Amino acid sequence: MVKINDHFTSLKGSYLFAEIAQRVKAFKAANPDKKVISLGIGDVTQPIAPAVIEAIQRATQEMASAETMKGYAPDFGYDFLVNAIIKNDFQGRGIELSPDEIFVSDGAKSDTGNIGDILSADNIVAITDPSYPVYIDTNRMAGRTIELLPCVAANGFFPAFPEKKVDVIYLCYPNNPTGTTLTKAQLKMWVDYAIEQEALILFDAAYEAFISEDDIPHSIYEIAGAKKVAIEFRSFSKTAGFTGLRCGYTVVPKELIASTTQGEKIALNQLWKRRQSTKFNGTAYIVQRAAEAVYSPEGQVQIRETIAYYMQNATIIKESLEKLGLKTYGGVNAPYIWLKTPDDVSSWNFFDHLLNDLQIVGTPGVGFGASGEGFLRLTAFGKRENTLEAIERIIRS
Secondary structure: OOOOOHHHHHOOOOOHHHHHHHHHHHHHHHOOOOOOEEOOOOOOOOOOOHHHHHHHHHHHHHOOOOOOOOOOOOOOOOHHHHHHHHHHHHHHHOOOOOHHHEEEEOOHHHHHHHHHHHOOOOOEEEEEEOOOHHHHHHHHHHOOEEEEEEOOHHHOOOOOOOOOOOOEEEEEOOOOOOOOOOOHHHHHHHHHHHHHHOOEEEEEOOOHHHOOOOOOOOOHHHOOOHHHOEEEEEEOOOOOOOOOOOOEEEEOOOOOEEEOOOOOEEEHHHHHHHHHHHHOOOOOHHHHHHHHHHOOHHHHHHHHHHHHHHHHHHHHHHHHHHHOOOOEEEOOOOOEEEEEOHHHOOHHHHHHHHHHHHOEEOEEHHHHOHHHOOEEEEEOOOOHHHHHHHHHHHHHO
């Protein structure tokens, strides 16, 4: 009989957001007359920027001509997009990267999960708690030992260093789900720690476009020495509304070296290049032209307007809840508000209260890890009128 990967049996019965979707679906079926407002899943609601749409239309028309149509995309990204990424995301911050250190993909979720393909299952992995579920689930699928780093209000949601030796460390800042950030000084502490311990940092910067404060790093490579110890993941999903288009990229510096079990030194850049060329067929040309347009002058103006729209939602949610005496975190440099549940109600019970009594969907904090118990994540990605209505329902309750 065919045997399965036994590590899958250690996973929870369903992915967090699938569980939420099932509960919401059941509620809607039983209450078809009720209007449910979602402030739960971090999906976008505003239209894609006109400059991006125009680029998609131009690229689509190219596919109609034998002279200009494109087939398989380059495994690691077209030069026009890779060069735009380097120029706009890194050079302006004093970070120098070469084109072969950028790997365009179909999104940060895929890359943060797939990166484990080039890492030994024997590595001990440190993951902040709470965290984006993909980090833990994909490492459980591989059978790795996981050490959780509690991030709680008492420590300002700053993860403590591991108590034992670890090999790989996941950091996500601005953070999903808490919406909190690390200053440059705090991130430097982690880079210095990784250098000292010869560990690898997997840095998820999917929400860097929402940063508004000056002392918050947009890239881990703003920290001296980070190229020797860190891989960075970026996404166009939230930056430019590409949740339906699917595009992101991963930076793997050539300075980043690991070893085989026999002690041979290997560049992780070469291993990721080999993995991607084997298992990934490249991001579609049309999508990459869309991503390139994100960096155009028109695209930048339009995207900043959309980000400002979402962050105004975040301000509305955060300030309104705090006026009610509720404790919140995040919502300043990230589109997430991390709400402390009132009266120490459990995360799922508070989720059920909001859904059943107010027809509002949030995300239970405990779904992101044990340290998330007693919290609920709300997102700012809703439409303004729905955000205002949801807040009004909470105020009236």
